[in-house]
Amino acid sequence: MTAGTPSPLVNLFEKEDFEDWSKPHLVGATTEYSSLLALQAKKEGGERKYGNGIIVSVVTCTEIKQGVAIETGKTSQAYFDACSVIELDDEDFKTLGINKNTNVRVTSAAGTVVLKAIGARQGLYPGLAHIPMGPWANIVVPSYTYSTGEPCFCGFDCLIEPAPEAKIESAVKLMHEKCGLEYVGDPHYD
Amino acid sequence: MTKCIKNVICTFCGTLCDDLEVDVSDDGKRIEQVRNACAIGAEKYLHVGNPGRVVVPRMRQADGTYKDVSYDEAIDFTAKTLLKAKKPLMYGWSSTNCEAIAEGNVLAEKIGGVVDNCATVCHGSSLLAIQDTGVPSCTLGEVKNRADRIIFWGCNPAHAHPRHMSRYSIFPRGFFSAKGQKGRKIICVDCRETDTAKVADHFVRIKQSYDYEVFDALRTLLRGEEIPDEVGGVPREKLQELIDICKGGRFVTLFFGMGLTHTLGRNHNIDAGINFIRDLNDYTKATLIAMRGHYNVTGAGQVLGWQYGYPFACDLSRLTTARHNPGETTSVDLLVRHEVDACMVIASDLAAHFPFEATRRMAHIPTITLDPHICMSTELSDLHIPVAIVGVEVGGCCYRMDNVPIDTRKVIDAPEGVLTDEEVFQRINKRVDELLAEAGCKDAAEYLEYLEKQEA
Ligand code: SF4
Numbered sequence: 001m002t003a004g005t006p007s008p009l010v011n012l013f014e015k016e017d018f019e020d021w022s023k024p025h026l027v028g029a030t031t032e033y034s035s036l037l038a039l040q041a042k043k044e045g046g047e048r049k050y051g052n053g054i055i056v057s058v059v060t061c062t063e064i065k066q067g068v069a070i071e072t073g074k075t076s077q078a079y080f081d082a083c084s085v086i087e088l089d090d091e092d093f094k095t096l097g098i099n100k101n102t103n104v105r106v107t108s109a110a111g112t113v114v115l116k117a118i119g120a121r122q123g124l125y126p127g128l129a130h131i132p133m134g135p136w137a138n139i140v141v142p143s144y145t146y147s148t149g150e151p152c153f154c155g156f157d158c159l160i161e162p163a164p165e166a167k168i169e170s171a172v173k174l175m176h177e178k179c180g181l182e183y184v185g186d187p188h189y190d
Numbered sequence: 191m192t193k194c195i196k197n198v199i200c201t202f203c204g205t206l207c208d209d210l211e212v213d214v215s216d217d218g219k220r221i222e223q224v225r226n227a228c229a230i231g232a233e234k235y236l237h238v239g240n241p242g243r244v245v246v247p248r249m250r251q252a253d254g255t256y257k258d259v260s261y262d263e264a265i266d267f268t269a270k271t272l273l274k275a276k277k278p279l280m281y282g283w284s285s286t287n288c289e290a291i292a293e294g295n296v297l298a299e300k301i302g303g304v305v306d307n308c309a310t311v312c313h314g315s316s317l318l319a320i321q322d323t324g325v326p327s328c329t330l331g332e333v334k335n336r337a338d339r340i341i342f343w344g345c346n347p348a349h350a351h352p353r354h355m356s357r358y359s360i361f362p363r364g365f366f367s368a369k370g371q372k373g374r375k376i377i378c379v380d381c382r383e384t385d386t387a388k389v390a391d392h393f394v395r396i397k398q399s400y401d402y403e404v405f406d407a408l409r410t411l412l413r414g415e416e417i418p419d420e421v422g423g424v425p426r427e428k429l430q431e432l433i434d435i436c437k438g439g440r441f442v443t444l445f446f447g448m449g450l451t452h453t454l455g456r457n458h459n460i461d462a463g464i465n466f467i468r469d470l471n472d473y474t475k476a477t478l479i480a481m482r483g484h485y486n487v488t489g490a491g492q493v494l495g496w497q498y499g500y501p502f503a504c505d506l507s508r509l510t511t512a513r514h515n516p517g518e519t520t521s522v523d524l525l526v527r528h529e530v531d532a533c534m535v536i537a538s539d540l541a542a543h544f545p546f547e548a549t550r551r552m553a554h555i556p557t558i559t560l561d562p563h564i565c566m567s568t569e570l571s572d573l574h575i576p577v578a579i580v581g582v583e584v585g586g587c588c589y590r591m592d593n594v595p596i597d598t599r600k601v602i603d604a605p606e607g608v609l610t611d612e613e614v615f616q617r618i619n620k621r622v623d624e625l626l627a628e629a630g631c632k633d634a635a636e637y638l639e640y641l642e643k644q645e646a
Contacts, residue, residue: 057398057399059381059382059398059449059452059453060452061346061349061350061382061448061449062346062349062350062448062483063349063350064229064230064348064349064350064352067202067203067229067230067349067350068229068230068233070230071202071230071233071234071237072233072237073237073240073242073563073564074539074542074563074564074565074566075564075569110545110546110547111546120382122346122382122383122384122385122387123382123383123384123387124382124383125381125395128381128382128398130382133543134542134543135541135542135566138542138543138544138545138546138549139546140546141545141546142545143522143526143544143545143546143547143548145517145520145522145523146456146517147516147517148314148315148318148456148457148516148517148520149306149310149311149314149315149502149503149516149517149520149521149522149523150310150311150312150314150315150451150452150456150520150522151311151522151544151545151548152452153311153448153452154398154399154448154449154452154453155398155399155452155453155454171542171566172566172569175541175549175553175566175569175570176569176570178546178550179549179550179553179554179570180550180554181254181553181570182253182254183254184253184254184255
């Protein structure tokens with residue numbers, strides 16, 4: 001698969017039309033949840049490779065750089081640099097066959113986002129990846145809450161595929177596009 | 191000449207440091223210098239003067255651009271939107287003072303909204319576990335003066351609460367802990383080797399989402415029973431060593447963070463943690479404290495707690511009774527299931543920190559955001575009302591992570607004409623009363639009927 005083509009998993013996660021009120025919306029992400037289990041099953045099989053990508057468990061946490069950047073402004077370059085990344089273990093870089101600082105496409109049961117893969121700032125192990133909290137991470141965070149109100153911010157499976165040509169969107173543009181809103185340009189960032 | 195204001199309270203994270211020194215210009219309008227704060231706290235104070243601050247409300251136009259409107263128009267729009275909605279969600283509250291929260295709850299009760307704070311996506315599960323199990327807790331002052339065993343579990347203060355370690359948990363010398371760091375044993379349990387783990391004496395790496403099992407194994411060991419050779423990626427000997435360290439201490443404190451509440455198990459992880467600490471009290475004194483993120487998320491829970499009996503996810507849409515049912519009245523679920531038809535985001539950034547499925551819903555219903563700065567939520571909402579920054583431009587009561595109330599201070603004046611959260615809520619309340627009186631309705635339910643009749 002070449003960079004730029006959508007991931008084979010994407011149609012697995014086809015959603016119901018979210019504006020259609022007549023359809024039941026019982027447990028928001030049950031659909032995601034079952035495909036999450038499908039991914040899990042693959043992982044338990046011992047094989048983390050999938051196509052030309054790998055399946056990893058992702059955690060999203062706060063970081064000091066992200067904290068400072070929140071105060072600088074969520075439309076700032078600092079926030080972009082701090083949050084639009086995914087940290088991978090060195091071993092996983094080898095399995096993926098890419099160098100550090102390459103863009104990758106991250107697909108979970110909830111969605112797909114392009115991020116820059118960087119080396120671990122804080123120690124990981126093979127099969128564990130970290131995305132700093134923020135709009136980019138939230139595209140792939142499944143919304144299932146196990147009846148507690150808390151979505152799966154930590155410990156959900158993602159497919160990571162190399163996508164060196166793909167572009168990382170700015171936060172506001174990304175949100176507008178994914179929400180299906182018209183994006184009129186961001187005076188603070190563009 | 192600048193004047194120096196001492197003992198300023200930093201309003202960023204739940205540590206609520208109360209020893210900042212801020213130099214302000216003579217006219218009391220600019221912040222020149224901040225001392226004692228960490229990188230995040232300093233940025234918070236220094237960036238206040240950055241150009242581009244929004245000082246008048248902005249309303250989104252049909253073409254996606256924003257138009258400046260007056261506070262009066264903004265307040266009228268908000269009152270009407272909230273009254274028109276059957277079940278509006280009022281989410282946030284964790285970066286404002288308790289006075290504003292109380293005033294906001296008055297509004298929520300009037301318009302029949304659902305009040306939810308950031309705990310719903312950070313320590314909500316902890317609150318559920320505390321309701322189930324109780325909480326052997328203490329204040330940070332006690333930790334500083336007494337604790338000689340500190341456990342960080344699923345939290346990373348080096349990044350999220352930068353001065354926590356130097357003020358309370360690792361380095362400070364206290365009354366009974368005169369040796370400071372030398373007298374303390376620090377244990378860090380996490381799936382990543384975080385920067386906190388690097389300063390700890392013992393780092394225990396567990397497999398992601400195996401927290402419950404490890405807590406259970408520790409409790410089993412504590413009772414002198416057998417466990418398997420390895421639990422959650424940790425060898426038995428290591429777990430036994432942990433038990434020995436804890437038992438050997440005079441005062442153990444467990445700090446836990448979102449590593450426990452965000453993974454599989456949620457409130458059950460915390461349940462297990464609380465019970466571990468309770469068991470440990472058979473041998474020594476042991477306590478635990480949740481590492482609350484935003485500076486006043488604890489206060490939001492406190493105010494909601496004493497007013498309605500529930501610390502978060504409080505549904506007032508029945509107007510006469512308050513309901514709390516996690517999984518049903520929690521923000522993410524309400525948004526994902528399309529159960530709310532208007533949204534008000536107060537002093538928090540819903541769009542940046544909710545899973546995207548929930549954010550998308552928020553973007554498609556009428557949304558009003560109260561925030562001093564431009565953030566993701568303001569960019570996706572119909573109306574952005576700028577407010578003064580608590581702890582910088584207005585004081586007020588806030589609760590530290592250990593439930594200690596601290597009165598924050600004002601250091602400079604807010605830009606001219608900018609209202610505080612509390613004032614905005616007072617004015618919305620007044621406007622709602624006026625609208626109800628004009629229509630001759632006694633509550634929001636009657637007003638909905640009135641609107642229906644008008645349309646017909
Ligand atoms: S640790 Fe938290 S409260 Fe203290 S200065 Fe840093 S951000 Fe502010």
